[in-house]
Amino acid sequence: MIIQKRAFALLILLSFPVSAGATGIHQCEARDKSDWLTKDQLTERLEASGWSVRFMKEDGGCWEVYGTNPDGQRVEGYFHPVTGDPELIAQRGRILFRAGVGD
Numbered sequence: 001m002i003i004q005k006r007a008f009a010l011l012i013l014l015s016f017p018v019s020a021g022a023t024g025i026h027q028c029e030a031r032d033k034s035d036w037l038t039k040d041q042l043t044e045r046l047e048a049s050g051w052s053v054r055f056m057k058e059d060g061g062c063w064e065v066y067g068t069n070p071d072g073q074r075v076e077g078y079f080h081p082v083t084g085d086p087e088l089i090a091q092r093g094r095i096l097f098r099a100g101v102g103d
Helices: 002-014 041-050
Strands: 052-059 063-070 074-079 088-093 094-098
Touching: 041 052, 041 063
Parallel strands: none
Antiparallel strands: 052 063, 063 074, 074 088, 088 094
């Protein structure tokens, strides 16, 4: 009986689609990787705007940045991979900014 429950639970978990590495919080438009800003280029742009970058990775076709915004808040930001424009800024699951909303 216990084995059947575990097998059923495993079957349920495997039935959900999993995206390799993407959190699903935000998706950027698909762009050719050769057009992307490098980590260093985006870091320079952000730091020139008052950001402090702790960590950066690719996620959902965006650059996902963990750091401190110009207001001193520790945030997670998704930036357009080609323009470097902010797409979404969140803090502990709360959306602080989303491009196209209230601009």
